[in-house]
Amino acid sequence: MSSALDFTCRALTGGDIDLDQYRGDVVLIVNTASKCGFTPQYAGLEALHQAYHERGLTILGFPCNQFGRQEPGSAGDIAQFCELNYGVSFPMFEKIDVNGANAAPLFTFLKSKAPGALGTQSVKWNFTKFLIDRDGQVVRRYAPSVKPDDLRKDIETLLNQGESS
Numbered sequence: 001m002s003s004a005l006d007f008t009c010r011a012l013t014g015g016d017i018d019l020d021q022y023r024g025d026v027v028l029i030v031n032t033a034s035k036c037g038f039t040p041q042y043a044g045l046e047a048l049h050q051a052y053h054e055r056g057l058t059i060l061g062f063p064c065n066q067f068g069r070q071e072p073g074s075a076g077d078i079a080q081f082c083e084l085n086y087g088v089s090f091p092m093f094e095k096i097d098v099n100g101a102n103a104a105p106l107f108t109f110l111k112s113k114a115p116g117a118l119g120t121q122s123v124k125w126n127f128t129k130f131l132i133d134r135d136g137q138v139v140r141r142y143a144p145s146v147k148p149d150d151l152r153k154d155i156e157t158l159l160n161q162g163e164s165s
Contacts, residue, residue, distance in 0.1 A: 003136030004029065004113075007106040012063070012075050012092040019106070019136075025058040026158040027132040028151070029110065031098050031123060032061045033070035034081045038127040042086035044148030048155065049090045055159045056134070059090040062107070064098050067125050071095060098123040114141035133158050 001007065004027065005019045019027075028048070033039060049059050063078050065071040071078065075094060082088035096104040098111075099122050110130045111121045129142040131154055140154065 001105070001109055004106065004110060004130070004132045004138055005136035007109070009060075009062075009096075009104070009106060010094040012079055012094055014075075017091070017093070019060075022058045022060075023136060024134050025056045026052075026134055026155060027136075028057065028059045028155070029106070029130045029132065030059065030061055031064040031096075031107070031126055031128055032092075033064060033067065033126040034073060034078060035070040036067070036126040038125070038144050039070075041127050041148055042082060042088055045090065046086055046088055048148050048151065051152075052155060052159060053090075057155055057159065061088070061090060061092040062098070062104070063092065063095040064123075064126060065095060066097055066099060070126060098128075110138055110141075113138035116141060117143075131155070131158070134161075 005023050008016050008018050011017050030045060045059050048057065063071045082092060098107040111123065114130055115121055116124060125144045127144040131139045133139050142151065
């Protein structure tokens, strides 16, 4: 695999989604959780989605229960929580592991292309974010504490590159 968009992932509602359909978009991939101190970031992610989707931003949410068991619910529970509490309208995927032997291949790839602090591979907590350019290349990893709104400049830079070419 040479691109973050070379993977197929299972949608929260079932069925496989070939991420290649997002080629040409700027993509933000986030591991999420419903019972985390960072959970209110769903509102910021949805705001980014609303602000930039028409220009080619796609946000992909991947629920994960590996950090403090903060995503214990079923797919239906997660979908209902996201919609009712934050109006999430961007694609959400099935619950996955982001670290360890059972880590989703997409996240193994993302971590290898954008290591964390001090070169560590592991995702440290929920709401770690990976920004992907229109060709599927990993541009940057953001710590969970980085608010979605703080990504606007980097997102706009990538969106503008695609619009000017």
